[in-house]
Amino acid sequence: MSKTQKHPREPLIHITKRTNLSVKSGIIVRAVAVLAALVVCAIVTKVLTGDNPFSIFATVFHGAFGKGRALVTVHDVAILLCISLAVTPAFKMRFWNIGAEGQVLMGCLATAVCMFTLGGKISDALLVLIMVICAVLTGVVWGVIPALFKAYWNTNETLFTLMMNYVAIQLIEFFLKVADKSGSNVVGPDLLSHGWLPDLFGVKYILNIAVVALITLAIYIYLRYSKHGYEISVVGESENTARYIGVNVKKVIIRTMALSGAICGIAGLLLVGGSSHSIDANLADGRGFTAIMVSWLAKFNPLYMILTSFMLVFLARGADEVTSKFGLNSDFADILTGIILFFIIGCEFFIQYQIHFNFHREKSPKEKER
Amino acid sequence: MELICGFIQRAILQGTPLLYGATGEILTEKSGNLNLGIPGIMYIGAISGVVGGFVYQTNAATVVTLWAILIPLICCLAGSLLTSLIYCFLTITLRANQNVTGLAITTFGVGVGNFFGGSLIKIIKSDVPYLSLTKIAKAYKITLPFAEDMGPIGKAIFSYGFMVYLAIIIAVAVSVFLKRTRAGLHLRSVGENPATADAAGINVTRHKYFATSIGGMIAGLGGLFYIMDYSNGIWSNNGFGDRGWLAIAIVIFATWKPLVAIVGSYLFGALYILFNYINVPIQFLPLIQMLPYIVTIVVLVAVSMRKKRENQPPASLGLSYFREER
Numbered sequence: 001m002s003k004t005q006k007h008p009r010e011p012l013i014h015i016t017k018r019t020n021l022s023v024k025s026g027i028i029v030r031a032v033a034v035l036a037a038l039v040v041c042a043i044v045t046k047v048l049t050g051d052n053p054f055s056i057f058a059t060v061f062h063g064a065f066g067k068g069r070a071l072v073t074v075h076d077v078a079i080l081l082c083i084s085l086a087v088t089p090a091f092k093m094r095f096w097n098i099g100a101e102g103q104v105l106m107g108c109l110a111t112a113v114c115m116f117t118l119g120g121k122i123s124d125a126l127l128v129l130i131m132v133i134c135a136v137l138t139g140v141v142w143g144v145i146p147a148l149f150k151a152y153w154n155t156n157e158t159l160f161t162l163m164m165n166y167v168a169i170q171l172i173e174f175f176l177k178v179a180d181k182s183g184s185n186v187v188g189p190d191l192l193s194h195g196w197l198p199d200l201f202g203v204k205y206i207l208n209i210a211v212v213a214l215i216t217l218a219i220y221i222y223l224r225y226s227k228h229g230y231e232i233s234v235v236g237e238s239e240n241t242a243r244y245i246g247v248n249v250k251k252v253i254i255r256t257m258a259l260s261g262a263i264c265g266i267a268g269l270l271l272v273g274g275s276s277h278s279i280d281a282n283l284a285d286g287r288g289f290t291a292i293m294v295s296w297l298a299k300f301n302p303l304y305m306i307l308t309s310f311m312l313v314f315l316a317r318g319a320d321e322v323t324s325k326f327g328l329n330s331d332f333a334d335i336l337t338g339i340i341l342f343f344i345i346g347c348e349f350f351i352q353y354q355i356h357f358n359f360h361r362e363k364s365p366k367e368k369e370r
Numbered sequence: 371m372e373l374i375c376g377f378i379q380r381a382i383l384q385g386t387p388l389l390y391g392a393t394g395e396i397l398t399e400k401s402g403n404l405n406l407g408i409p410g411i412m413y414i415g416a417i418s419g420v421v422g423g424f425v426y427q428t429n430a431a432t433v434v435t436l437w438a439i440l441i442p443l444i445c446c447l448a449g450s451l452l453t454s455l456i457y458c459f460l461t462i463t464l465r466a467n468q469n470v471t472g473l474a475i476t477t478f479g480v481g482v483g484n485f486f487g488g489s490l491i492k493i494i495k496s497d498v499p500y501l502s503l504t505k506i507a508k509a510y511k512i513t514l515p516f517a518e519d520m521g522p523i524g525k526a527i528f529s530y531g532f533m534v535y536l537a538i539i540i541a542v543a544v545s546v547f548l549k550r551t552r553a554g555l556h557l558r559s560v561g562e563n564p565a566t567a568d569a570a571g572i573n574v575t576r577h578k579y580f581a582t583s584i585g586g587m588i589a590g591l592g593g594l595f596y597i598m599d600y601s602n603g604i605w606s607n608n609g610f611g612d613r614g615w616l617a618i619a620i621v622i623f624a625t626w627k628p629l630v631a632i633v634g635s636y637l638f639g640a641l642y643i644l645f646n647y648i649n650v651p652i653q654f655l656p657l658i659q660m661l662p663y664i665v666t667i668v669v670l671v672a673v674s675m676r677k678k679r680e681n682q683p684p685a686s687l688g689l690s691y692f693r694e695e696r
Contacts, residue, residue: 096469155674159619166663173656289473296470329488334481341474349464
């Protein structure tokens with residue numbers, strides 16, 4: 001072998017796909033990631049506020065579970081969970097619906113329009129029934145439009161659904177301007193005084209929470225044990241396989257998006273009819289986007305989603321408390337959420353792949369001569 | 371005439387941030403990375419520039435034009451580079467899902483922008499009432515000396531700060547790079563079929579890293595332009611709005627061609643401000659403000675229905691590449 005010839009050296013690191021990783025080590029990897037993320041969050045918070053990390057965590061906990069806040073926190077979790085459940089079937093099918101925000105807003109809008117135009121003219125029970133139907137239907141329409149184009153012309157659904165969000169926002173602005181001539185940015189309980197969803201057992205929000213609990217169970221069963229759920233996962237894994245075994249892919253796409261839209265519509269109904277009794281263009285508050293991450297972090301499993309949505313809401317409310325304590329801007333929560341997401345997204349790599357280090361590499365020819 | 375030229379002028383100002391974002395995203399997507407973090411990166415680019423400029427403006431005795439331009443520019447590039455690198459590391463090295471990573475970057479970036487925009491004064495214990503960089507903005511808005519005497523048409527062409535022209539230059543440069551250079555050819559092949567490119571000896575990882583980072587830096591400049599030139603150096607939370615998402619929409623509108631993106635951005639800019647020029651009852655304004663989004667949808671559908679081969683996205687867009695997966 002001539003000395004000038006370059007000898008290819010084995011790389012130090014090489015990566016292979018894991019075939020099987022026990023559930024236990026999967027949990028350990030994720031726990032380590034969350035822990036590492038919390039440490040980074042603590043450092044960032046420390047740098048920006050100068051408070052010591054333990055008292056910050058106490059503040060976070062107080063923000064989420066302090067007096068009279070636990071119920072609000074649980075309600076926030078329920079709404080976020082509801083939207084996450086809505087996007088899940090579509091994601092399992094690899095349909096990247098980032099328009100949940102718009103679908104929820106359309107549900108809100110439909111509910112508010114019913115309350116505004118029919119309130120007081122018919123009995124409240126009938127009004128609630130009409131509200132439910134309208135909210136679900138508008139949600140379905142908003143979800144099915146991009147699905148139709150995706151199914152028949154393979155139109156990029158990510159951007160289509162995204163643009164539908166802004167159309168929904170402008171429709172709400174239009175409604176606000178028509179309903180309230182004073183030009184305010186919100187139509188409040190004084191104009192939407194009828195058709196409020198009842199309080200179960202005299203406790204606020206319980207109805208909303210119960211509805212979401214039911215939906216969670218239903219979606220879990222639907223995805224896991226029904227034929228539809230099976231078809232969704234086959235289409236998600238491989239469209240060609242689905243076609244080969246006789247699944248009507250177009251039908252599955254449209255049907256699944258209709259379901260997504262319907263649940264988003266219900267989320268809108270719960271927001272306007274069940275809790276805020278008012279409407280503004282910011283009512284969904286980015287939950288449509290957060291829901292995507294909730295769903296993905298839980299590996300599309302509805303039961304894990306309870307956990308992930310709780311984690312994100314807990315963090316957001318806690319961070320709110322920290323920032324208001326130090327007179328800082330409330331967007332701090334987004335920074336912390338971002339950091340935690342980066343770590344969890346990153347740790348998936350260590351669950352799916354295995355790294356091999358080659359410390360005993362083959363030596364280069366020069367070294368061999370010695 | 372005055373009215374039309376004024377309209378064009380405002381449309382171009384409105385379209386320039388979109389052009390930066392779209393050019394950056396085109397370069398990124400050509401490498402097969404669908405970076406939905408662009409809206410966040412543009413926020414970070416803006417706030418990094420603002421922080422740099424603010425520190426310089428409050429500490430320097432006299433504001434020198436050269437430094438007033440360079441310091442925010444470098445801070446902006448550094449901020450957007452760092453954020454892009456987070457995205458690169460997660461999606462390229464750790465092969466994470468690009469959509470989820472992008473959305474996380476956007477959440478993070480918008481949070482960072484609004485947080486520091488709202489709290490910077492408090493954090494560095496300054497005594498000014500609000501975040502305003504008027505002196506720095508003046509440097510960014512320096513125009514050609516003869517622009518004022520050119521009449522309305524001349525004004526519509528020559529009366530901007532340097533960043534408007536820079537956006538066009540970068541878009542043309544990216545276009546030439548992608549079409550006419552060997553490196554551009556390699557980059558496109560990575561976006562179309564990374565396995566083939568890899569077999570041909572092209573370093574896929576390096577091309578993806580470079581394209582995504584440089585694309586992110588270009589997009590970040592859009593945020594800087596918005597703050598320094600368009601809004602005269604005054605930060606307002608969420609002021610940048612949804613422009614980052616519109617920039618991603620323009621990429622599709624332009625069918626991944628930077629030269630078409632120039633026209634597309636100005637057109638979208640025009641649609642964005644159209645409601646100021648149309649005389650309708652106030653409650654119908656939202657319906658006109660809906661236009662840019664409707665147009666995007668129509669274009670999206672039209673492109674997908676025509677199915678022309680040269681108008682399709684890069685074949686491996688949105689997919690991570692793992693060499694050992696066959």
